[in-house]
Amino acid sequence: MLLRDLIDDAGALRTCWPSEPQVYRRDPAALRALLTMAEVDALIDSECIPSRNVVLLRDGAVVDPREYTDGDMPRPGSIRAHLNQGQSISLRLLHTMRPGLARLKGDAQRETGCRTHINAYLTPGNCQGLRYHYDPYVTLIVQLHGRKTWHLHPPLVERPTEEFDNFIPRRWTAEERDYLAHTPPSDVVLEPGHVFWLPRGWVHSPETTGEEPSLHLTLALKQRTRAWLVEHLAEAVVRHVRADFEGRDLVTPSDLFEGTEGLEWARRYAIGALLGIDAEASARAAREKARNT
Numbered sequence: 001m002l003l004r005d006l007i008d009d010a011g012a013l014r015t016c017w018p019s020e021p022q023v024y025r026r027d028p029a030a031l032r033a034l035l036t037m038a039e040v041d042a043l044i045d046s047e048c049i050p051s052r053n054v055v056l057l058r059d060g061a062v063v064d065p066r067e068y069t070d071g072d073m074p075r076p077g078s079i080r081a082h083l084n085q086g087q088s089i090s091l092r093l094l095h096t097m098r099p100g101l102a103r104l105k106g107d108a109q110r111e112t113g114c115r116t117h118i119n120a121y122l123t124p125g126n127c128q129g130l131r132y133h134y135d136p137y138v139t140l141i142v143q144l145h146g147r148k149t150w151h152l153h154p155p156l157v158e159r160p161t162e163e164f165d166n167f168i169p170r171r172w173t174a175e176e177r178d179y180l181a182h183t184p185p186s187d188v189v190l191e192p193g194h195v196f197w198l199p200r201g202w203v204h205s206p207e208t209t210g211e212e213p214s215l216h217l218t219l220a221l222k223q224r225t226r227a228w229l230v231e232h233l234a235e236a237v238v239r240h241v242r243a244d245f246e247g248r249d250l251v252t253p254s255d256l257f258e259g260t261e262g263l264e265w266a267r268r269y270a271i272g273a274l275l276g277i278d279a280e281a282s283a284r285a286a287r288e289k290a291r292n293t
């Protein structure tokens with residue numbers, strides 16, 4: 001399965017990121033080719049998921065792994081016991097464990113240039129995993145089993161990037177907490193076959209609806225920013241100066257602590273190196289990096 005099989009008009013992503021949440025409808029049986037509840041149950045009960053690939057969630061927060069692991073593997077029975085207590089789990093980086101998801105991840109990254117990963121979330125019936133939080137990148141939610149209601153608010157932080165936070169709920173300000181406590185959210189109910197586009201920054205709090213457990217995949221598309229392009233150029237300048245005999249000259253303590261000559265040299269050097277960059281070669285390298293890292 002490829003990205004274009006999950007969303008309508010995947011080609012339009014090349015010129016514009018949708019900024020509003022939207023739901024696409026697909027054949028539930030086709031989506032189950034990616035992962036089934038029976039496969040997840042087998043992974044859990046055969047005790048073959050390494051600790052690095054599983055996160056337990058309790059009361060909207062990540063459980064300290066020392067509670068359930070002794071090292072590389074979770075303690076036998078600990079994940080099932082956690083689920084039986086009505087708590088949620090996340091299976092991380094499933095594209096490293098399943099060929100079909102590796103194909104989807106690779107295609108999505110090549111198509112969009114976004115750093116991409118795929119996780120799964122399993123939440124027992126009438127339970128909640130994470131509370132209100134946002135992700136600093138777009139997520140594509142593929143509902144495989146059960147129903148889940150997503151309580152949504154438009155972004156409270158404009159243009160969040162990964163430095164703001166990732167996955168773990170941000171500390172809301174008093175004003176934001178008040179807003180979230182008293183403003184009715186808009187709700188989206190996902191059923192098997194639904195694929196949900198959740199743009200970066202949208203505040204969300206999902207919970208299962210009904211007795212059945214909910215299973216969904218999250219395809220995270222970590223969009224590149226203009227700052228990422230600047231970092232790409234800055235890395236080229238650093239590589240250039242490190243390879244340059246002049247750049248290896250020492251800075252004296254007096255110039256470092258009292259003078260500005262060294263910094264002025266560095267500023268002039270950086271500007272010159274930037275202007276000397278081959279734009280075509282640099283663009284090719286940025287494309288390659290976006291598709292593969």
Ligand SMILES: [Fe+2]
Nearest residue numbers: 133134135204
């Ligand atoms: Fe999220």
